[in-house]
Amino acid sequence: MEYTPTDITPPELRPSALACHVPGWAEAAPTPADVHDWAQRQAVALVPFELDARGWPLHPAGRTGKCGRNLGRWGENAAADPIVVAGTGPVRRVPLITRDDIHQEAIPGGMVDPGETAPKALLRELREETGVDLAGHQPHVLGRDLLDDWRQSDHAWVASTSALFVLPAAVTATAADDALDASWYPFGSLDRLDAAITAAGRTLYAAHRPLLQRALDHLAEH
Known part of the structure; x- marks a missing residue:
């Protein structure tokens, strides 16, 4: 055919x-x-x-x-996805935003600007979408991967640098830019995260599930 x-x-x-x-x-x-x-x-x-x-x-x-x-x-459209984790064990949490385009919970990331480096984009996107400023923090780069983005086509797609920031405790996150909301969620496992997001009447952006799982795997190994 x-x-x-x-x-x-x-x-x-x-x-x-x-x-x-x-x-x-x-x-x-x-x-x-x-x-x-x-x-x-x-x-x-x-x-x-x-x-x-x-x-x-x-x-x-x-x-x-x-x-x-x-x-x-x-x-390729280069993106940067900062995954911030606060706390440890059963009280570990992660901030997610409600995207204004698909109305789903997602990592507070976005596109790398022309001439911008991925490390700078990670900090900028986090600050713009949640108000959280982690300048001076050194993240651990988790990977550079294709995203199953809803806007992709045969000739245009998204590849993301995902990185992990670890904080001792949660800080205030306030939605801004293209985020409708910013919330901290339990992050002991993807199942716990899914349950909390569902309880809030929301849905996790599927393209970010592999990135979040990689962060959990890294935390379990270190």
């Missing part, structure tokens, strides 16, 4: 709209053919990727069933 992916490009990123106005969070290229630094992007990618015969980037995990772009950049 012929492969016919669904174009997920929103109106503001279609060529006719980009010709008039480019959103601040997006690049101006209407198609990957209009991007001219693929070699550089491949060289700094968190997750290696290839180009097809047209010179278009290919999702490292294969076909997604979607084409077009609903992210800021064609190819």
